[in-house]
Amino acid sequence: xxxHQQASIHIRCDEKLANEFKQAVEQNGYTKSLVIRELMQExxxxxxxxxxxxxxxxxxxxxxxxEIEKIEPLKDMTSDDLLKLxxxxxxxxx
Numbered sequence: 827x828x829x830h831q832q833a834s835i836h837i838r839c840d841e842k843l844a845n846e847f848k849q850a851v852e853q854n855g856y857t858k859s860l861v862i863r864e865l866m867q868e869x870x871x872x873x874x875x876x877x878x879x880x881x882x883x884x885x886x887x888x889x890x891x892x893e894i895e896k897i898e899p900l901k902d903m904t905s906d907d908l909l910k911l912x913x914x915x916x917x918x919x920x
Contacts, residue, residue, distance in 0.1 A: 835862075835916070837909075837912065837913070837916065838908075838909065838912060839909050840905050840906065840909065843909075847861075869917065878910075878914055880914065884907065884910060884911050884914065885911070
């Protein structure tokens with residue numbers, strides 16, 4: 827029998843979002859890992875369902891919104907914008 831190799835994925839997110847996610851999955855009798863794995867598979871099966879903007883589009887929107895200088899495009903991004911950008915970048919490398 828061949829064993830499947832395991833991999834870990836670490837993400838950064840707002841503490842409030844992490845706590846709300848933990849509470850929601852526990853209230854429904856699941857684990858965070860199970861829900862994330864299911865969401866990952868759902869995204870693989872239907873990548874267009876989420877209709878996400880590209881990293882370039884996200885950075886452009888943030889730059890326009892907050893008038894960030896092009897030299898330091900990530901410096902003043904909000905935590906939500908950084909999280910969205912990190913998720914998009916991770917999805918391209920999964």
